[in-house]
Amino acid sequence: MRHFRTTKTDRKRKTRTMNLYIKRIKDLHSKLDPAILTELEEAFVDKKFAKGSYLLRPEQICTAHLLIKEGIARKFYIHQDREITIEIYFPDDVAISLDSYIMQNPGDVFIEALTELEVTVIDYSRFYKMKNKYPEVMMLDKMFIEYYAVWFEQRLRAFQTLDASQRYLKLLEKEPQIVQFLPVTIVASYLNISLETLSRIRSKVS
Amino acid sequence: MRHFRTTKTDRKRKTRTMNLYIKRIKDLHSKLDPAILTELEEAFVDKKFAKGSYLLRPEQICTAHLLIKEGIARKFYIHQDREITIEIYFPDDVAISLDSYIMQNPGDVFIEALTELEVTVIDYSRFYKMKNKYPEVMMLDKMFIEYYAVWFEQRLRAFQTLDASQRYLKLLEKEPQIVQFLPVTIVASYLNISLETLSRIRSKVS
DNA sequence: GCAGAAATTTGACACAAGTCAAAAAAATAC
DNA sequence: GTATTTTTTTGACTTGTGTCAAATTTCTGC
Numbered sequence: 440m441r442h443f444r445t446t447k448t449d450r451k452r453k454t455r456t457m458n459l460y461i462k463r464i465k466d467l468h469s470k471l472d473p474a475i476l477t478e479l480e481e482a483f484v485d486k487k488f489a490k491g492s493y494l495l496r497p498e499q500i501c502t503a504h505l506l507i508k509e510g511i512a513r514k515f516y517i518h519q520d521r522e523i524t525i526e527i528y529f530p531d532d533v534a535i536s537l538d539s540y541i542m543q544n545p546g547d548v549f550i551e552a553l554t555e556l557e558v559t560v561i562d563y564s565r566f567y568k569m570k571n572k573y574p575e576v577m578m579l580d581k582m583f584i585e586y587y588a589v590w591f592e593q594r595l596r597a598f599q600t601l602d603a604s605q606r607y608l609k610l611l612e613k614e615p616q617i618v619q620f621l622p623v624t625i626v627a628s629y630l631n632i633s634l635e636t637l638s639r640i641r642s643k644v645s
Numbered sequence: 646m647r648h649f650r651t652t653k654t655d656r657k658r659k660t661r662t663m664n665l666y667i668k669r670i671k672d673l674h675s676k677l678d679p680a681i682l683t684e685l686e687e688a689f690v691d692k693k694f695a696k697g698s699y700l701l702r703p704e705q706i707c708t709a710h711l712l713i714k715e716g717i718a719r720k721f722y723i724h725q726d727r728e729i730t731i732e733i734y735f736p737d738d739v740a741i742s743l744d745s746y747i748m749q750n751p752g753d754v755f756i757e758a759l760t761e762l763e764v765t766v767i768d769y770s771r772f773y774k775m776k777n778k779y780p781e782v783m784m785l786d787k788m789f790i791e792y793y794a795v796w797f798e799q800r801l802r803a804f805q806t807l808d809a810s811q812r813y814l815k816l817l818e819k820e821p822q823i824v825q826f827l828p829v830t831i832v833a834s835y836l837n838i839s840l841e842t843l844s845r846i847r848s849k850v851s
Numbered sequence: 852g853c854a855g856a857a858a859t860t861t862g863a864c865a866c867a868a869g870t871c872a873a874a875a876a877a878a879t880a881c
Numbered sequence: 882g883t884a885t886t887t888t889t890t891t892g893a894c895t896t897g898t899g900t901c902a903a904a905t906t907t908c909t910g911c
Contacts, residue, residue, distance in 0.1 A: 518806045525798075538795045574780050581787040588794035589744045592731075595801040599837045600724045603868065623889070631805045636868055638890055809898070829859065839899055844860050 468579060475573050482569065483559045488552040494534065495550040501539035502563040507532050510556035511620065515628065516548045524629040527553075527617050534558070537587060553621065603632045604640045670788045673781075681779050688775065689765045694758040700740065701756040707745035708769045713738050716762035719831065722754045730835040733759075733823050740764075743793060759827065809838045810846045 471479070485508070488494055494512065495501055505512075512528040514536065525548065528534045539546030540563065570577040597606055607630060611618050618626055627637040677685070691714070694700055700718065701707055711718075718734040720742065731754065734740045745752030746769065776783040803812055813836060817824050824832055833843040 516802075523802075523805055537791070537798065541791045541795065571780070574777070574783065577780065577783055577787065581783065581790065584787065584790045584794055585743070585747045588790055588797060589747065591794060591797040591801055592743065595797055595804065596722075596729075598801065598804045599729055633869055634889075635870080635891085639868090642890075840859075841861085841900080842898055845898095848860075 471575055475575065479569065482565050483561050485557065485559050488556040490552055490555050492552050493549055494552065495536060495548065497547045497549065498545045500543055501536035501546055503560045505534040505558045505560055507534060508557040508559055510552065510554040512550060512552050512556055513625065514548050514550050522628050523631060524625055527629060529616060603636055606630050607640050670785060673785060677781055681781065685775065688771045689767050691765050694762040696758055696761050698758050699755055700758065701742060701754065703753045704751045706749055706751055707742035709766045711740040711764045711766055713740060714763040714765055716758065716760040717826065718756060718758050718762055720754050720756045721834065728834050729837060730831055733835060735822060809842050812836050813846050
């Protein structure tokens with residue numbers, strides 16, 4: 440397997456359209472009562488995953504928020520023997536299979552470590568208890584889901600309104616690290632276009 | 646303007662894949678403390694809209710959840726002089742421009758009454774206060790957003806994996822009322838295909 | 852019921868993007 | 882450094898879906 444071009448110094452945050460909202464979440468997070476913050480941090484458990492391993496597989500129930508500390512991961516599903524990448528995670532992003540998590544039903548996605556990966560994990564039931572104990576925590580979780588919903592609505596819109604090369608150019612503008620650090624296979628599956636089409640687009644653009 | 650084929654007796658709920666989750670929300674809703682329930686109901690204000698009028702327009706800030714009591718509405722945006730329908734609402738559905746609502750920023754969508762419409766509206770700030778006062782209400786709102794997020798993720802997947810006729814057949818199976826009651830123009834813009842393509846698909850299917 | 856308007860269907864054609872296959876380039880192992 | 886494997890590019894061809902235009906059907910108002 441080839442090594443991706445990525446280093447520790449190289450991790451700018453994803454520049455999504457909703458950075459402001461992310462900022463608001465972080466602000467609220469940092470303004471939590473110190474006691475709650477401590478309790479929250481104690482609830483998190485660090486884990487490491489080898490490159491190529493899976494943090495979640497189909498048929499499993501997603502029981503955790505996975506906060507990426509170091510490395511790159513992605514979530515994908517398989518449709519007709521073809522992988523389609525839903526999300527790509529960099530440090531500070533949260534990986535989750537939302538439908539499996541909220542309904543505690545078996546999901547159908549893979550979450551894969553694309554590099555050596557360090558994550559910090561908060562377990563479903565422990566987080567659930569904290570949410571019920573502290574409305575502020577519930578509020579933060581709600582904001583996370585709101586962000587998630589709006590992000591998906593925007594991504595849907597990209598598929599409805601942009602053709603392959605427009606989607607590529609937008610990706611290059613909004614999430615350049617994805618194009619920069621990941622093999623074309625994965626970029627293509629994230630844009631939902633074929634390898635060959637992506638290759639042709641690239642040769643025209645540059 | 647033509648009248649849609651719809652009557653008062655004709656309103657089965659949308660059969661989305663997440664009916665179970667909807668049921669859970671309703672269960673929780675009905676199990677709310679009676680005092681809270683009353684306060685919640687008092688916060689709702691009924692409104693009527695004429696067919697063809699807009700409940701929300703671009704540049705406006707979405708300040709309310711709009712619960713449909715009677716009639717049909719839709720949310721759409723305009724891309725290159727072309728309307729793209731995001732969601733279609735039947736009685737019991739909640740119409741909202743989520744990104745505008747959560748960030749209290751001007752949005753870019755229309756919410757349009759497709760028939761004479763009766764809605765019940767809860768204002769942003771009043772709902773906000775109630776959410777902070779009662780964790781149960783916050784929880785319900787959070788579940789609503791979760792439902793919303795998962796629904797959008799599923800809709801995105803339909804666009805990634807299904808071609809035009811497969812999307813049509815899926816719509817026919819999952820949300821037959823949309824095909825049944827709405828003009829082809831709107832069905833096509835909901836499937837994000839051209840009128841002509843939809844027409845050809847229909848002639849092959851039936 | 853008839854005339855005009857609106858919605859829907861049908862036809863001809865264009866083009867974006869997929870597929871399959873093969874060549875070229877780049878990365879990895881020895 | 883060379884050989885092997887993997888990734889990326891290029892070419893030829895096919896197909897789904899859009900566009901424009903015209904014909905047809907269906908509504909609506911009188």
